[in-house]
Amino acid sequence: MPPLPRALFAMDPVHLPELFPPRLMARLQEVAQIDPTLVVRDFTDPEAVRAMAEAEILITGWGCPHIGADALAAAPRLRTVLHAAGSVRGLVGDAVWERGIAVSSAVRANALPVAEYTLAAILFAGKDTFGLRERFRTEHVYPAPGDHGPIGNLGRRIGIIGASRVGRRLLELLRPFDLTVTLYDPYVDDAEAAGLGVVRLPLDELMRTSDIVSLHAPDIPETYRMLDRAKLALIPDGGVLINTSRGALVDPLALADELVSGRIGAVLDVTEPEPLPADSPLYQLPNVFLTPHIAGSLGNELERLGRTVVDELERLAAGDDPTHRVVRSDLVRSA
Structure with missing residues (x-):
């Protein structure tokens, strides 16, 4: 032997x-x-x-x-x-x-908890869990039955950017839910997208037609600031951006402006810089849910x-x- x-x-x-x-x-x-x-x-x-x-x-x-x-x-x-x-x-x-x-x-194994975190974030965002929590914490009363706004996960439109290992695992996890899921990835054609169970869209169309946009593209030169001010402006009012990829993929100033205005919300496990400076307004905004880069394996x-x-x-x-x-x-x- x-x-x-x-x-x-x-x-x-x-x-x-x-x-x-x-x-x-x-x-x-x-x-x-x-x-x-x-x-x-x-x-x-x-x-x-x-x-x-x-x-x-x-x-x-x-x-x-x-x-x-x-x-x-x-x-x-x-x-x-x-x-x-x-x-x-x-x-x-x-x-x-x-x-x-x-x-x-072990990148494939490390992708699993990121996809799980993102699934939870999508379902919570669809119910406006983060916003309603903040309102409940300050007002200490339940909203009236007709005062919840357009919340719920039935038919919620989810746009996935990047058919990475995380993105693909997330697509699998989303299948049992009554959601409408689309994908942007320049390396995926229509046939492969169909095999993944999603409709492939150009990036601008995905941003315009998604209630929740989840970012899973790699941090490479081609994706630097891929979500700039113009792209972020395409997200519908009340939409939510989830980023468990890297902060460099999003223009931080443009994102801060959108979030401070209250037009959209965000679930951010990654930012740029990382961590954010102590005086960043994102720490205090009720429409922003920040976590300290915990989506990956811990x-x-x-x-x-x-x-x-x-x-x-x-x-x-x-x-x-x-x-x-x-x-x-x-x-x-x-x-």
């Missing part, structure tokens, strides 16, 4: 216990030789250099230093990077791809990311290719 491959952790060690709790660490150690007490934060550290010389598999996560040519020079046996987090775009350098090192990511959800890595290790041990392999060419249009 061949010896187990040598693996090495490279991340902020604060995440390790939640990514790999004892039962999962035991599974990992059945398929790889790894020291759970050694977690690399600096590839130039002498102990890290010694470990990199033997490492065949690098298990990375948030806080991992950039993996460039200098790091790889110390790792002649490295053949696989398994990332226990989402995007690897800022993590792996050109040298990784040029050397043919396989890269796998707490016990981190174990799902670690489980993805261990599953990949078991596939490698069986001689199979990683299921969640990252293709370099896809990084041009992915997070």
Whole structure:
């Protein structure tokens, strides 16, 4: 029986216990030789250099230093990077791809809680839960039966921007509800949109015809400020913008103006800058629901990311290719 491959952790060690709790660490150690007490934060550290010389598999996560040519020079046996987090775009350098090192990511697993958060936000927004909560908190009375306004989720028009992993999972979660869902994604054609169960629309039309717009596009140069002042103005009065993607996709000044005016509302898990300055009016607006970048994996959800890595290790041990392999060419249009 061949010896187990040598693996090495490279991340902020604060995440390790939640990514790999004892039962999962035991599974990992059945398929790889790894020291759970050694977690690399600096590839130039002498102990890290010694470990990199033997490492065949690098298990990375948030806080991992950039993996460039200098790091790889110390790792002649490295053949696989398994990332226990989402995007690897800022993590792996050109040298990784040029050397043919396989890269796998838990981005699909990390998409699940984001989609779940967004589903909850959509249903709450459709019932005007956030606005009515603020009114109840100040007035301490129930609204009269005819004083709720146009609320409810029957036939509510939902516009999804981006058929990313989060966007696709969200589309699946929305199917059981009586909602009208449309999609904008320049890389999705009508046939694929039909397979996803949605109607594809141009961005302007989606913005004009959606009660709730949910943003799930990647943060790439082509999407910078994609929702500018003109696009935001297309959202119908009383509409809601949900952003669990990145703040850079929305013009922050234009969004603030729309929200301060009260014309639309927003559920914002991400902003620009992040966090907002303490004097930002968005903290106090009754039509804005702000959360501190919590939609992605947190707490016990981190174990799902670690489980993805261990599953990949078991596939490698069986001689199979990683299921969640990252293709370099896809990084041009992915997070």
